[in-house]
Amino acid sequence: RPRVLSGIQPTAGSFHLGNYLGAVRQWVALQESHDAFYMVVDLHAITIPQDPAELRANTRLAVAQLLAAGVDPERCTLFVQSHVPEHAQLGWVMNCLTGFGEASRMTQFKDKSAKQGADRATVGLFTYPVLQVADILLYQANQVPVGEDQRQHIELTRDLAERFNGRYGQTFTVPAPYILKETAKIFDLQDPAVKMSKSASTPKGLINLLDDPKVTAKKVKSAVTDTDTVIRFDAEEKPGVSNLLTILSTLSGSPVEDLERSYEGKGYGALKTDLAEAMVEFVTPFRSRTQQYLDDPETLDAILAKGAEKARAVAAETLAQTYDRMGFLPAK
Numbered sequence: 001r002p003r004v005l006s007g008i009q010p011t012a013g014s015f016h017l018g019n020y021l022g023a024v025r026q027w028v029a030l031q032e033s034h035d036a037f038y039m040v041v042d043l044h045a046i047t048i049p050q051d052p053a054e055l056r057a058n059t060r061l062a063v064a065q066l067l068a069a070g071v072d073p074e075r076c077t078l079f080v081q082s083h084v085p086e087h088a089q090l091g092w093v094m095n096c097l098t099g100f101g102e103a104s105r106m107t108q109f110k111d112k113s114a115k116q117g118a119d120r121a122t123v124g125l126f127t128y129p130v131l132q133v134a135d136i137l138l139y140q141a142n143q144v145p146v147g148e149d150q151r152q153h154i155e156l157t158r159d160l161a162e163r164f165n166g167r168y169g170q171t172f173t174v175p176a177p178y179i180l181k182e183t184a185k186i187f188d189l190q191d192p193a194v195k196m197s198k199s200a201s202t203p204k205g206l207i208n209l210l211d212d213p214k215v216t217a218k219k220v221k222s223a224v225t226d227t228d229t230v231i232r233f234d235a236e237e238k239p240g241v242s243n244l245l246t247i248l249s250t251l252s253g254s255p256v257e258d259l260e261r262s263y264e265g266k267g268y269g270a271l272k273t274d275l276a277e278a279m280v281e282f283v284t285p286f287r288s289r290t291q292q293y294l295d296d297p298e299t300l301d302a303i304l305a306k307g308a309e310k311a312r313a314v315a316a317e318t319l320a321q322t323y324d325r326m327g328f329l330p331a332k
């Protein structure tokens, strides 16, 4: 079975709709056909300051949400990044393989560091993508299911894998991004020119999966559309309506063309009402399942302990091979 690996940050509390449609939904599907490794990336989270109690709670919450979304520890390996020390260890090796200029060109770093200012942005934020490279290469992943915003980090992963292999001999699988065209980028409901995100979205434009379903329905109903009246997918001319069609199509399983046909002659209100209903139907059980996992910390810990053990077995082997290839003297 080909292998997939992906990660999600625990920083935000609730996952948002972009996280789910762009990534986690694919994680759930791929665990059926692939040898899947999924993790909550707490080492990445500390690239910006975190309150310790909040980080701990949000890490549990992220795991609970993954389980609620359908990530099944019987079908995949689910773990927390800091439980597997090899991530930081291979991260260092990859740092020493990455050009300073190469890292400086990462657009997410440029955006985030520009926002924070040169002295508040940490060196950890700078090497964030390099740690992500280590995450992926440790598991010899063939594919990495993510949203469009992660594409550049996967490109860097490919470059570094090839560089290492060229210099020290075949060691790492060169991974490919797994990005579904339709849901690669879910947009802010209030400003469909920007992607939905915790940091950039307006509160009204951001659908948190753990919001009260009534709030979610209200946000859908006040989504920005356009002054036209036709319900048609056109990302350039009608980004707001197209975003709503994408979301409804994915949640309902009806192709966009079928939706376009069924809304012929109907107004935006009808589309929003149906989408609000579909959203509420999705988030209501998601919320209660998340709560159930949170209420049972022993089960959650047991899942993570088993996940870490399975992950370490793979990661340790890759790291040992990497150290050997690079010429580190083995510890006797």
Ligand code: TYM
Pocket (backbone or CB within 6 Å): 005, 006, 007, 008, 009, 010, 018, 019, 020, 021, 022, 023, 024, 041, 044, 131, 132, 135, 136, 144, 145, 146, 147, 148, 149, 150, 183, 184, 185, 186, 187, 195, 196, 197
């Ligand atoms: P993170 O935690 O920001 O986001 C988790 C996943 O959600 C996707 N995503 C979106 N997809 C579509 N539309 C959106 N508006 C949207 N917003 C977020 C992201 O693309 C991502 O797939 N660097 C990663 C975490 C990471 C990782 C890894 C991923 C660490 N190590 C190794 C893959 C492999 C991140 O910050 O994701």
